[in-house]
Amino acid sequence: MKLSTKTRYGTRILIELALQADQGPIQVSNIASKQKIPVKYLEQILRTLKQAGIVKSVRGPKGGHMLANNPDGIYLGQIVRLFEGQTDLVACVSSPEQCEMSADCLVRSAWYDATAVLYEKLDGISIADLIHSDGKNNLAACPTL
Amino acid sequence: MKLSTKTRYGTRILIELALQADQGPIQVSNIASKQKIPVKYLEQILRTLKQAGIVKSVRGPKGGHMLANNPDGIYLGQIVRLFEGQTDLVACVSSPEQCEMSADCLVRSAWYDATAVLYEKLDGISIADLIHSDGKNNLAACPTL
DNA sequence: TTATTTCCATATTAAATGAGTATAGATAAT
DNA sequence: ATTATCTATACTCATTTAATATGGAAATAA
Numbered sequence A, B: 001m002k003l004s005t006k007t008r009y010g011t012r013i014l015i016e017l018a019l020q021a022d023q024g025p026i027q028v029s030n031i032a033s034k035q036k037i038p039v040k041y042l043e044q045i046l047r048t049l050k051q052a053g054i055v056k057s058v059r060g061p062k063g064g065h066m067l068a069n070n071p072d073g074i075y076l077g078q079i080v081r082l083f084e085g086q087t088d089l090v091a092c093v094s095s096p097e098q099c100e101m102s103a104d105c106l107v108r109s110a111w112y113d114a115t116a117v118l119y120e121k122l123d124g125i126s127i128a129d130l131i132h133s134d135g136k137n138n139l140a141a142c143p144t145l
Numbered sequence C: 001t002t003a004t005t006t007c008c009a010t011a012t013t014a015a016a017t018g019a020g021t022a023t024a025g026a027t028a029a030t
Numbered sequence D: 001a002t003t004a005t006c007t008a009t010a011c012t013c014a015t016t017t018a019a020t021a022t023g024g025a026a027a028t029a030a
Helices: A005-019 A028-035 A039-051 A076-083 A108-122 A127-131 B005-019 B028-035 B039-051 B076-083 B108-122 B127-131
Strands: A055-058 A064-067 B055-058 B064-067
Touching: A005 A028, A005 A039, A005 A055, A005 A064, A005 A076, A005 A127, A028 A039, A028 A064, A039 A055, A039 A076, A076 A108, A108 B108, B005 B028, B005 B039, B005 B055, B005 B064, B005 B076, B005 B127, B028 B039, B028 B064, B039 B055, B039 B076, B076 B108
Parallel strands: none
Antiparallel strands: A055 A064, B055 B064
16 A cells, blocks of 8 residues: 555655756756666656646756746645556545445445545645755654554 | 555455354355455455454354454454555655665655554544445545546 | 364465666757 | 757566465364
8 A cells, every 4th residue: 555656756856846946957867866766767757747737847958857836836645646556545436336346335435535534635735845844754653553 | 555455355354244243153155255255365364354363263064254353343444454565655654764865854754644644544434333334325526536 | 983064374376566777769059 | 060958668577466276174963
């Protein structure tokens, strides 16, 4: 039940672009070294972000990438939906027709509610929120233990 | 970012056992046909549930399986933790040492919070809650769209 | 006591997915 | 023109998931 590296990398790329927002176009090599992401993989992820309208870029020497809009309008929920193949905890949540038992399934609505509460949270956290946090993580107890 | 079939099947197995709680030991073949789960796969999942102390069973003719305790004490969070290999949205949430950047990562605490809110929800839904719902699912809008 | 019904355990396989690499091309500044 | 940069697609490799196969162990009842 984990997020893909594309989602994680995608988020870190956006953070990097937000941090360097006043530096003009940021090059792939710059992001790659700062965030320790393989260049070619990074390029793929950037392309997805660009096609989604979140990032814009200019080609040629001195070219690079930058956020298309203000980071306070980019939310984690949007990034997760963009990169995760299946965005629900269980497929039947958004495609009940995939399961012949879904009509009177006793669990489906629970998976639905859990998915909803998760995205409610993710849709409340923007890239701007992240770069304005102090980045000091307490390494304390984990919610799943 | 989806739950495994083991988690989904495991939940449905427990629902089935809860529904038939007054019928004595329930046989694998019974659960398999009712819930449309391959017999041998079902046996694996049942074994995990048994080792976790959630299910008990008796061998030999007239044997079968039953809940070890009342279904109002079995929560979805427990089932998910039991079957999912990685129970956090991102590995660094519970194992920050796995990522050299985690100490001053600007995203980690967000993944932590999202994981926490998800399990808070899952830990509030019991098997008893599920079997006492009416099972009529509205097939309405999905939280991820 | 022995046949039979049931659960128990491990090994194997097959398909899907995820993560990353390779190769080739297009654009624009100098 | 040359070169630095982004763009696009195809391919490979490793891991995980889902399921199957095979063989066993326990307990009941004829």
